[in-house]
Amino acid sequence: MHLFLMIGLVAFSILAVLSRDLLRSAISLAVASVFLALIFFRMNAVYAGVFEVSVVAGLITVLFITAIALTRSEGGVTESKRHLFIFPLFFAALAVIDLLVMKKLLGRIPAMVSSESGTFGQVLWNQRTFDLVGQIGVIFAGVLAVLALFRPGRSHTGDAPLAGGQSDAKGDHHE
Amino acid sequence: MIFLFIIVPLLLASLLPLLGKISKRFLPDLLASATMLFLLVLSVLWAKPLIASGGVIQQAFWFGAPLNIRLLLDGFSLFMLFTISLISFAVTLYSINYMEHYGAKANYYALLLVMIAGMNGLVLCSDLFNIYLFLEVAAVASYALVAFGQGPDELEASFKYLMLSAVASAFILLSIAIIFGLTGGVSFGTVAQGLTTLNIKYVVGFCSALFLAGFGLKAAIVPFHSWLPDAHPSAPAPISAMLSGVLIKVSGVYAMMRVFLNVFGMTPALTTVLTVLGVVSIFVGALAALGQNDIKRMLAYSSISQIGYVVLGFGIGTPLGIIGGLFHLFNHALFKSLLFLNAGAVEQSTGTRSLDKMGGLAKRMPLTAATSAVGSLAIAGIPPLNGFWSKLLIIIALVQAKMYVLAVLAVLGSVVTLWYYLVLQHQAFFGKLNENWQAVREAPFWMSAATVLLALLCIVTGLVFPFVIHSWLQPAADVLGKGITVAMNFIGF
Numbered sequence: 001m002h003l004f005l006m007i008g009l010v011a012f013s014i015l016a017v018l019s020r021d022l023l024r025s026a027i028s029l030a031v032a033s034v035f036l037a038l039i040f041f042r043m044n045a046v047y048a049g050v051f052e053v054s055v056v057a058g059l060i061t062v063l064f065i066t067a068i069a070l071t072r073s074e075g076g077v078t079e080s081k082r083h084l085f086i087f088p089l090f091f092a093a094l095a096v097i098d099l100l101v102m103k104k105l106l107g108r109i110p111a112m113v114s115s116e117s118g119t120f121g122q123v124l125w126n127q128r129t130f131d132l133v134g135q136i137g138v139i140f141a142g143v144l145a146v147l148a149l150f151r152p153g154r155s156h157t158g159d160a161p162l163a164g165g166q167s168d169a170k171g172d173h174h175e
Numbered sequence: 176m177i178f179l180f181i182i183v184p185l186l187l188a189s190l191l192p193l194l195g196k197i198s199k200r201f202l203p204d205l206l207a208s209a210t211m212l213f214l215l216v217l218s219v220l221w222a223k224p225l226i227a228s229g230g231v232i233q234q235a236f237w238f239g240a241p242l243n244i245r246l247l248l249d250g251f252s253l254f255m256l257f258t259i260s261l262i263s264f265a266v267t268l269y270s271i272n273y274m275e276h277y278g279a280k281a282n283y284y285a286l287l288l289v290m291i292a293g294m295n296g297l298v299l300c301s302d303l304f305n306i307y308l309f310l311e312v313a314a315v316a317s318y319a320l321v322a323f324g325q326g327p328d329e330l331e332a333s334f335k336y337l338m339l340s341a342v343a344s345a346f347i348l349l350s351i352a353i354i355f356g357l358t359g360g361v362s363f364g365t366v367a368q369g370l371t372t373l374n375i376k377y378v379v380g381f382c383s384a385l386f387l388a389g390f391g392l393k394a395a396i397v398p399f400h401s402w403l404p405d406a407h408p409s410a411p412a413p414i415s416a417m418l419s420g421v422l423i424k425v426s427g428v429y430a431m432m433r434v435f436l437n438v439f440g441m442t443p444a445l446t447t448v449l450t451v452l453g454v455v456s457i458f459v460g461a462l463a464a465l466g467q468n469d470i471k472r473m474l475a476y477s478s479i480s481q482i483g484y485v486v487l488g489f490g491i492g493t494p495l496g497i498i499g500g501l502f503h504l505f506n507h508a509l510f511k512s513l514l515f516l517n518a519g520a521v522e523q524s525t526g527t528r529s530l531d532k533m534g535g536l537a538k539r540m541p542l543t544a545a546t547s548a549v550g551s552l553a554i555a556g557i558p559p560l561n562g563f564w565s566k567l568l569i570i571i572a573l574v575q576a577k578m579y580v581l582a583v584l585a586v587l588g589s590v591v592t593l594w595y596y597l598v599l600q601h602q603a604f605f606g607k608l609n610e611n612w613q614a615v616r617e618a619p620f621w622m623s624a625a626t627v628l629l630a631l632l633c634i635v636t637g638l639v640f641p642f643v644i645h646s647w648l649q650p651a652a653d654v655l656g657k658g659i660t661v662a663m664n665f666i667g668f
Contacts, residue, residue, distance in 0.1 A: 129243040134296060134308030137185060138315055141289045145319030147192060148282040 002042065009035040017087060026064040033057040177246045178235040179217065180256060180295040183210060188288040195281020207284040208267045211291075215260040222253050226650060232301065232665055247301035247363075247665065250650025255298040255429050257647065258505055261632075262420045262512050263291050266413040269516050269625035272618070273413055273523065283323060283411075290316035290417070294425040301665060303351045303361045303434070307344070310393070310426050314340050317422055321410040332409035339402040343392035350385035353378070363438050367662035370439065379439060386434055387448065394427020396486055397456040400479045404463070407478065408471035408528070412519020415471060419478040420512035424504050428482065432489050432500075432655060440659045441492045449490025454581055456483030457588035465595045469528045470518045473599060474511065480592065481507045481554065487585065488569040489655075491576050497652045498644060499568030505647075506553065506561040506636065513550040513629035517543050520618035520626065521603060525611075530599065535608030539615040542623050544604040546630035551600050553633040555593035561636040 012032035019025040033056040040049035124132070187210050194202045225231055230249025235242045267287070274280050293313030297306055318340070322333035355361050357378065358369025370379055388399065395403040403423070407415045435445055460480025467473035485507065488500025520543045521536060522528050537544035553560035556567075566589055573582035617623065636643055654661055 126243055128304075130245075130300065130302070130305055131308055133181065133185075133244065134305060134312055137289060137293055137296070137309070137312035140185070140188065141286065141293070141312055141315035141319070144188065144192070144282060144286045144289060145315065148279060148286055148319050149322055149325065151279045151282065151325075 002039070005035050005039050005042070008032075009039065014087075014091065022068045023065065026061055026068060029064075030057045030061040033061075176221065177233045177248050177299060178244065180214060180299060181292050183214065184288040184292040184295070188285040188292065191281045191285040191288070195279075200275075200280055203281040203284045204267075204271045207288065208264070208271070210288065211260060211264040211267045214291075214295075215257070215264050218253065218257045218260050222248060222256065226250055226253055230654065230661070230664075245301060246299040248299060249654045249661070250652075251429075251433070251654040252298045254501065254505070254647055254651040255425060256295060258508050259291060259294050259298070259421050259425065262417065262508050263287075265512060265516070265625045265629050266417050266420075268628070269416075269519075269622050270413045271621040273519055273622055274411065276523075277323060277411060283320075286316045286320050286323075287414075287417070289313075290320065290422070294421065297425055298429060301363050303354065303363070303366060303438070306430050306434075307347055307351055310347070310430065311344060313422060313426055314344070314393075317414075317418060320414045321406050321418070323411055323414065324409070329409045332405040336402045336406035339392055339399075343389045343399075346385045346389035346392070350382040350389065353382055353385075362665075363433075363662035364665045367438050367440075367659040371659070376442075380444070383435065383439060383442075383445060386431065390427050390431035390434075391452070392427075394423050394431065394482055394486070395479050396427070396452050396482055397459045397479065400456070400460070403479060404472055404475045407475040407515075408469060412471075412515055412522065415474075415519070416512035416515040419475065419515060420508040423478065423482060424485070424508065428485055428489070428504060436489075436492075436655045436658060437661045438659065446490055446492050449486055450578065450581055453483045453485075453487030453490050454584050454588075456480060456486065457585065458483075458591075461588055461591040461595065465591065465598070467595075468530050470521065470530055470533075470599065470603065471515065471528050473530075473595065474514050474518060477514075477554065477592070477595070478507075478511055480588065481511065483588070484566060484569055484585065487581070488565075488572065491569075491572050491578070493572050493576055494652055494656050495568060495575060496572035497655050498648050499565055499572050501648045501651050502568060502640075502644065503562075503565035505643075506565045506633070509629055509632050509636065510550040510553045510562060513546060513626055513633065514554070516622070516626050516629070517547040517550065520622050523622075524615045524618065530602040532611070533603040533609065534606050534612075535604070536612060536615065537604040538608050539612055540604075540617050543618055543626065544600075546626040547604060548600060549630040549633050551596035553637070555596050556589045557593070559637045561633050561640065564637060564640045 009032050012028045012035060016025050016028035016032060019028060033052055037049045037052035037057065040046075040052055187206060191203055191206070194206070226249055230247060230252075232245050232247050235244035235246065267284070270280075270283070270287075274283055277283065290313050293309045293311075293316060296309035296312065300306060300309060318333050318337045321336055322329045351361060354366055354370075357373060357375065358366050360366060360369065392399040392402075407418050410418060435441060439445075457480050460476050460478070460483060464473045464476035464480060467476060481503070485500050485504045488496050488498075488503055490496070491499075518528070520540065521533065524540060525533065525536070527533070549560070553562040556563045558564075566585070570582050570585050573579075573585060618626070
């Protein structure tokens with residue numbers, strides 16, 4: 001059962017990366033996330049599973065699909081097909097490394113004797129309080145980033161925001 | 176009180192978007208600069224005496240009730256806090272004039288303050304997972320700041336930075352997960368103790384490789400550097416100064432050295448890898464900088480090269496090497512911020528970053544030209560400026576450690592640095608004034624004030640370097656020199 005879930009997770013993750021259609025890619029990611037959540041449930045990490053299903057498979061997929069629906073009409077960009085060859089190559093290399101290293105590595109991991117035990121809420125509020133400050137910081141940075149990047153104003157059609165002279169160095173530094 | 180370093184910038188960042196509605200410029204300018212000055216004074220006058228007898232762990236309180244937040248302040252973290260506060264102060268002063276034409280100043284300062292809170296949190300935490308978390312706080316803010324100009328180049332550079340940074344985070348998180356599985360904890364003390372009792376050097380080696388790739392990407396050491404030459408030039412000049420001057424050092428070098436020296440313990444293999452990567456970075460960065468025509472891109476490649484010196488110094492692992500690495504880290508923060516701020520002043524006055532099109536600007540921008548000359552000579556290692564002493568210390572440490580080839584290569588790298596900075600000075604500021612720039616004027620007051628402050632610090636740090644080493648670098652080097660005993664001492668707190 002575990003192996004089946006792992007294969008499902010990897011297969012749908014690959015599909016999400018390789019798919020040419022954004023919508024299909026987003027849905028594949030959601031399915032991969034459901035597989036991951038099932039693995040979490042089976043490993044007794046109930047909270048991780050719940051978050052995985054509700055946030056990643058649910059909320060984020062909705063956001064992705066909404067965004068795709070809003071931008072679909074444009075399209076027409078031709079992408080390089082190199083990733084179709086390079087990705088499987090890297091994947092195979094990683095799988096080999098995984099087979100050689102991980103089994104030995106996981107065998108070394110002793111039974112969990114965590115200093116941080118207790119219910120989920122206790123761990124989060126009482127033991128990992130500083131993490132909460134960090135999480136607030138990350139969410140904050142995200143909100144401010146959206147406010148800053150989607151602000152009205154500066155138009156970049158002419159790319160000449162600066163006083164005097166012509167802005168010409170920006171375009172010529174991409175090899 | 177130590178918690179103030181994190182909570183003050185975070186609180187102000189939460190208020191700024193609202194205050195920006197009341198006052199678009201004055202209040203955000205004033206509050207951001209005042210906050211940075213406050214943190215700078217706090218680090219010098221209050222935090223410095225606190226560590227007189229070694230590191231302290233301080234518990235945070237919320238309205239009298241103790242919180243389970245323990246912050247580690249020792250010589251190394253204080254040194255980083257001071258560096259962050261100093262450069263941030265100069266950058267906020269500079270932003271008063273420079274960010275005028277970008278608009279949304281309150282949002283800009285809010286993001287900058289979140290980035291600073293993230294960096295302060297990273298240097299004050301005593302736990303691997305907190306390192307990851309605060310790394311992300313600083314990183315998410317920095318992605319937005321790189322793209323702040325909203326232009327296609329900025330967005331592309333930010334996206335590239337975001338993608339590679341996500342890979343770095345994945346490496347770091349995987350390594351932390353393995354360590355947690357092995358030791359049952361993530362605090363420095365538990366991990367250090369767990370790894371010594373378990374005696375599993377191959378697994379530690381694997382985790383070290385993951386950390387090296389993750390933090391190496393953040394620090395932009397070769398071969399993990401490809402994002403930096405896009406991201407740093409695309410950002411607004413003060414952000415380029417923050418990223419090159421401080422962020423790559425905090426989220427890359429600081430985190431890597433804290434983990435390798437104080438938690439894992441340095442091994443001969445790590446010494447070899449770090450010294451080799453350091454020297455390779457020095458040359459790849461310097462040779463790539465030599466071929467650049469875009470002034471900010473040249474400075475970005477130069478950052479890769481100079482980070483190479485810092486990593487080389489730490490990699491030697493001897494007390495003198497560590498002091499050299501720390502000193503070069505501080506010096507690079509000063510002169511690279513100065514040079515990026517100057518490049519921003521030139522770009523704002525002329526509208527170009529292309530060195531070909533500049534020329535003779537010293538006649539129109541004497542202050543910018545003079546401070547840029549100080550920065551260039553300092554980074555090239557010309558005595559008696561600060562860069563000379565830090566490079567000298569690293570080279571002496573290499574000779575003492577009998578790494579003669581690396582010492583010669585470090586000297587050669589410095590020669591190449593001098594070469595491309597002379598090219599920069601010559602093409603931008605000296606020679607005949609390009610007729611397009613007849614109407615160009617010197618940078619506004621606050622921009623000049625920030626660059627003059629940093630240039631003076633480059634000179635003063637060079638002149639009083641024994642004092643700097645004694646009062647700021649030695650306590651930091653002592654912490655790193657003590658190895659994993661530092662982490663072990665904090666078990667049970």
